[in-house]
Amino acid sequence: MPTPLDSLPDYRKLAREVKARFERIRQRPVILSVRNLEKSFGAEMHTALDHVSLEIHRREFICVIGPSGCGKSTLIRIIAGLDQATSGEVLLDGKAVTGPGPDRGMVFQGYTLFPWRTVKANVMFGLEMRGKDKSTAEIEARQWLDMVGLGKFENSYPHELSGGMKQRVAIARALANEPRILIMDEPFAALDAQTRCQMQNYLLQIWRKVDVTILFITHDLEEAAYLSDRILVMGANPGRVVEFIDNPVPRPRNVAQFVSPEFLALKLRLEELIHPPMEIEEERLPMVKLTNAGDDVE
Numbered sequence: 001m002p003t004p005l006d007s008l009p010d011y012r013k014l015a016r017e018v019k020a021r022f023e024r025i026r027q028r029p030v031i032l033s034v035r036n037l038e039k040s041f042g043a044e045m046h047t048a049l050d051h052v053s054l055e056i057h058r059r060e061f062i063c064v065i066g067p068s069g070c071g072k073s074t075l076i077r078i079i080a081g082l083d084q085a086t087s088g089e090v091l092l093d094g095k096a097v098t099g100p101g102p103d104r105g106m107v108f109q110g111y112t113l114f115p116w117r118t119v120k121a122n123v124m125f126g127l128e129m130r131g132k133d134k135s136t137a138e139i140e141a142r143q144w145l146d147m148v149g150l151g152k153f154e155n156s157y158p159h160e161l162s163g164g165m166k167q168r169v170a171i172a173r174a175l176a177n178e179p180r181i182l183i184m185d186e187p188f189a190a191l192d193a194q195t196r197c198q199m200q201n202y203l204l205q206i207w208r209k210v211d212v213t214i215l216f217i218t219h220d221l222e223e224a225a226y227l228s229d230r231i232l233v234m235g236a237n238p239g240r241v242v243e244f245i246d247n248p249v250p251r252p253r254n255v256a257q258f259v260s261p262e263f264l265a266l267k268l269r270l271e272e273l274i275h276p277p278m279e280i281e282e283e284r285l286p287m288v289k290l291t292n293a294g295d296d297v298e
């Protein structure tokens, strides 16, 4: 006799599948290794990063979350070679990072396209800098623009594009240099909710097709749960690694998963880590009576 419970997913099976998926991921080569990274700022030596260590495997999609000021941007600026650590080291493919390089692509929240260059010329920029001749650079730039669905806009200028389209050009420009790792610092934070959702789907599609590892900072817990293989949770004062969580949500991802028990369980765990329960001491709240209407609330 079938019961209503028969239609529930088999969570033992899902747990086994998740475990097997992460065993496969951990067998891939380590692409990025951060060892005992420390960063202090200013005369008071404010500790922005305290003994941060982590390893990322080839083609992993890693999201980084944590309260404002916990050192997310500092961490990826050091990985990008834009900033120097006080001590510790970053290895990319086993080689120490000492400065910026084409093996790391960057996409930031602010739009960083060259306004005087067309969309195509923006994507060609890095290719030409690396010594590719103009016609090769042009062919490759077109391929990357097709990949982000902007082939028709190659001759437009950045000011003619929407925010989402500009970020797609920025992604094409970063990927055109064939980086080993794509580093993104809150790239969709300035976009409206609907565009952000489209961009997340674009990014997942691109990541599936391109041999690239992604390190993606966000303050949006749902975004982290939707995109990532693993989520690096950081804490503040001092900036440090709190937890590195295996994301149990199966791939391929779709919006229906936003209400799945595994998605909600992950989100709850992230909430607990990022926003520990607030303790409000009732007697210390100001005794201001603004209205009599609220006498019934509990």
Ligand SMILES: Nc1ncnc2c1ncn2[C@@H]1O[C@H](COP(=O)(O)OP(=O)(O)O)[C@@H](O)[C@H]1O
Pocket: 041, 042, 048, 066, 067, 068, 069, 070, 071, 072, 073, 074, 075, 239
């Ligand atoms: N160039 C700098 N000079 C001094 N302090 C800095 C500098 N950059 C970052 N900090 C400090 O380091 C801490 C981490 O900053 P940041 O990496 O930007 O955090 P997040 O990106 O997580 O919000 C903050 O306390 C910030 O004030």
Ligand SMILES: [Mg+2]
Pocket: 072, 073, 074
């Ligand atoms: Mg930041």
